[in-house]
Amino acid sequence: MYFFKWIHATLISLGFLDKRAKVLLLGLDNSGKSTLLHRLVTDELGILEPTGHPTSEELQIDNARCTTFDLGGHQQTRRLWNDYMQEVDGIVFVVDAADPGRFNEARTELRALLTVEELAHVTFLVLGNKIDHPNAVSDVELRARLGLKNLLRDNIGLFMCSIVERQGYGEALHWLAECL
Ligand SMILES: Nc1nc2c(ncn2[C@@H]2O[C@H](COP(=O)(O)OP(=O)(O)OP(=O)(O)O)[C@@H](O)[C@H]2O)c(=O)[nH]1
Numbered sequence: 001m002y003f004f005k006w007i008h009a010t011l012i013s014l015g016f017l018d019k020r021a022k023v024l025l026l027g028l029d030n031s032g033k034s035t036l037l038h039r040l041v042t043d044e045l046g047i048l049e050p051t052g053h054p055t056s057e058e059l060q061i062d063n064a065r066c067t068t069f070d071l072g073g074h075q076q077t078r079r080l081w082n083d084y085m086q087e088v089d090g091i092v093f094v095v096d097a098a099d100p101g102r103f104n105e106a107r108t109e110l111r112a113l114l115t116v117e118e119l120a121h122v123t124f125l126v127l128g129n130k131i132d133h134p135n136a137v138s139d140v141e142l143r144a145r146l147g148l149k150n151l152l153r154d155n156i157g158l159f160m161c162s163i164v165e166r167q168g169y170g171e172a173l174h175w176l177a178e179c180l
């Protein structure tokens, strides 16, 4: 059994087989989670309603076949996040970088996720979205405001992006796929 697992892992690492991964899209309401998923699936910029019920899509990111769950970010829907914490491989935590008034709330939610036992070894991709917006802060400021500067954890990466302008998230997702 161990031998077959080893062969399987070797074939994945050589790029002959796809990895399978479960990825959660989390973050406050209005941060851009559904816009990102819609962009990745259809390449279009949809006009989307706030997400009330979780949705799921299959995404191929490099050699990772990801089952991706878009969980709504509204306060009432956030409690559903707990139902999805089992066997997660990656978290994409989207932050509206142009809404400093909500950085504390985002920081609290991110901190809470970082203390979830099941997620201790899970890669976190934090996306500072909406850099096309004039109010968007820099990556240095966002890192500080989210309390990521002194975090003793190496499986967390912050990337800035604009889903509307198709900037930044491609590189970020390559990084995530590499880590999965
Ligand atoms: N300026 C700008 N607006 C964006 C960007 N990405 C998303 N938005 C806008 O942000 C708003 C919220 O986007 P959604 O994708 O619905 O946000 P969400 O995180 O899914 O929100 P919930 O479903 O409520 O949790 C929409 O009006 C989007 O058009 C971006 O890169 N730049």
Ligand SMILES: [Mg+2]
Pocket: 033, 034, 035, 049, 050, 051, 070, 072, 073
């Ligand atoms: Mg949504």
